[in-house]
Amino acid sequence: MQSLQEKASEWSGVAAGDAFAIDDGNVFEALGATTQPFVDLSTNFYTRVYEDEEEWFRQIFAGSKKEDAIRNQYEFLVQRMGGPQLFSQRRGHPALIARHRPFPVTHQAAERWLHHMQQAVDTTESIDAATKTKMMNFFKHTAYFLVAGNEMTRQGHGTSCKCKHGASKPAE
Ligand code: HEM
Secondary structure: OOOHHHHHHHHHOOOHHHHHHHHOOOHHHHOOOOOHHHHHHHHHHHHHHHOOOOHHHHHHOOOOOHHHHHHHHHHHHHHHOOOOOHHHHHHOOOOHHHHHOOOOOOHHHHHHHHHHHHHHHHOOOOOOHHHHHHHHHHHHHHHHHHHHHHHHHHOOOOOOOOOOOOOOOOOO
């Protein structure tokens, strides 16, 4: 049986090595060691999501306030990309598959999520071009990792995957 990682690579077209290039060096430091670029990106992203003309997609987020969704995401991204453990201090372990269990994380939803994230990345000026490429590879792989995890939990299987999508970047 294919692992979640293998499915994520096949469906996203991004090899695991490229997805985790965010761990070569420290993205948080490279972006100036402030949360601002991450706040910019998540605000840009969720503004697009909450204004999406596709109602089926907008509805997936209807249970959360936009401000909360922005904070949850940027704190996670800061932590995952080499900065302080903001997400875990407030919310606990990222456990991305478990946290997405209530939502219909289908292939179609992943495509729409990535469409908005690509536009957000492209229009966030506080992130340099090389980091944008690294981030998008991580996002693509993680989105399809979540699709694979969602299919698995819906089939009634537990998921125990020692994957690196949510793990904090190890201290250098
Ligand atoms: C939260 C949907 C992909 C990371 C959420 C929420 C929804 C959602 C509806 C709740 C909003 C909130 O209250 O924070 C989706 C869908 C995806 C997707 C449909 C399509 C594949 C991703 C990806 C990542 C991610 C690729 C990471 C790179 C997170 C995080 C939270 C979150 C960190 C906050 C969890 C919490 O604080 O409990 N997502 N997501 N999601 N998502 Fe996603």
